[in-house]
Amino acid sequence: MTVTPTTSTTGLEVRDLTVATSSGRVLLDHVSWHVAPGERLGVIGESGSGKSLTAAAILGLLPDGMTATGQVLLDGTDLLTLGERALRRVRGARIAMVFQEPLTALDPLMTIGRQIAGPLRLHRKVSRARAAELAADLCRLVRLDDAERILGSYPWQLSGGQRQRACLAMALACEPDVLIADEPTTALDVTVQAEILDLLDDLIERTGTALVFVSHDLPVVARVTRDLVVMRHGKVVEATSVARALDAPEDPYTRTLLAAARAVTHLPTLHPTTQEDR
Numbered sequence: 200m201t202v203t204p205t206t207s208t209t210g211l212e213v214r215d216l217t218v219a220t221s222s223g224r225v226l227l228d229h230v231s232w233h234v235a236p237g238e239r240l241g242v243i244g245e246s247g248s249g250k251s252l253t254a255a256a257i258l259g260l261l262p263d264g265m266t267a268t269g270q271v272l273l274d275g276t277d278l279l280t281l282g283e284r285a286l287r288r289v290r291g292a293r294i295a296m297v298f299q300e301p302l303t304a305l306d307p308l309m310t311i312g313r314q315i316a317g318p319l320r321l322h323r324k325v326s327r328a329r330a331a332e333l334a335a336d337l338c339r340l341v342r343l344d345d346a347e348r349i350l351g352s353y354p355w356q357l358s359g360g361q362r363q364r365a366c367l368a369m370a371l372a373c374e375p376d377v378l379i380a381d382e383p384t385t386a387l388d389v390t391v392q393a394e395i396l397d398l399l400d401d402l403i404e405r406t407g408t409a410l411v412f413v414s415h416d417l418p419v420v421a422r423v424t425r426d427l428v429v430m431r432h433g434k435v436v437e438a439t440s441v442a443r444a445l446d447a448p449e450d451p452y453t454r455t456l457l458a459a460a461r462a463v464t465h466l467p468t469l470h471p472t473t474q475e476d477r
């Protein structure tokens with residue numbers, strides 16, 4: 200299959216991104232894709248295919264000893280050429296991320312309120328009082344009711360669904376251009392998964408943030424994105440639409456993913472939001 204190189208300079212474009220270890224082992228091999236402003240892209244592949252490493256390379260967070268070549272263009276600026284200080288201004292402000300396990304993404308010793316206010320204080324330089332007001336607004340945005348209690352709580356005092364909502368609030372605090380969601384629902388039970396996917400879909404629609412949704416799970420990706428790249432062994436093996444991947448997958452590996460998804464048929468169905476998981 201061929202992946203058409205894109206020449207767009209707006210949004211986030213990964214061009215020939217190659218990551219190698221210090222011993223020369225190539226972990227990402229000329230990965231290319233593009234997500235335009237306000238658009239959504241699913242990045243799918245089995246465990247070890249290079250999805251998380253792609254996200255880490257975009258944010259300049261590769262483990263020590265790994266090197267990245269190629270380009271990571273954010274509105275035309277190559278992030279791979281930026282120094283740590285400039286990258287810190289991009290992370291959280293222009294590209295934000297939510298992870299699989301909210302409990303490890305959150306600081307256990309800090310209240311949710313302080314954690315949501317953190318990026319606003321750091322990047323937007325707003326006062327403590329203004330940050331607290333905005334944190335309460337963000338709670339409402341991610342449908343965390345009872346904002347006062349939630350903001351004063353520590354992560355362990357919330358349910359898994361509430362914690363992931365808090366992570367979404369933190370990620371969206373500075374109105375980023377791009378949100379990278381790396382398996383954001385994998386650690387949640389099926390009902391809560393459906394609620395978070397529904398919320399994510401709504402948030403992306405309302406905020407106009409571009410979304411890169413990383414998952415091993417085709418039915419989950421199908422709920423939130425239309426376009427898809429399929430990764431295997433550090434390479435993009437197919438760039439397609441979700442509809443084509445479901446109807447007529449070209450690459451044999453995409454067909455395998457589809458067959459696996461059909462065999463499990465664990466596409467979550469939407470349920471009304473329950474009180475506990477708000």
Ligand SMILES: Nc1ncnc2c1ncn2[C@@H]1O[C@H](COP(=O)(O)OP(=O)(O)OP(=O)(O)O)[C@@H](O)[C@H]1O
Pocket residue numbers: 220226244245246247248249250251252253262415
């Ligand atoms: N710190 C590291 N040192 C050496 N190799 C690594 C390191 N981190 C990841 N890798 C290797 O890079 C490859 C891609 O890993 P990556 O974590 O990106 O996969 P993934 O698709 O995100 O998998 P998963 O869905 O399990 O998170 C794998 O072969 C993995 O073993």
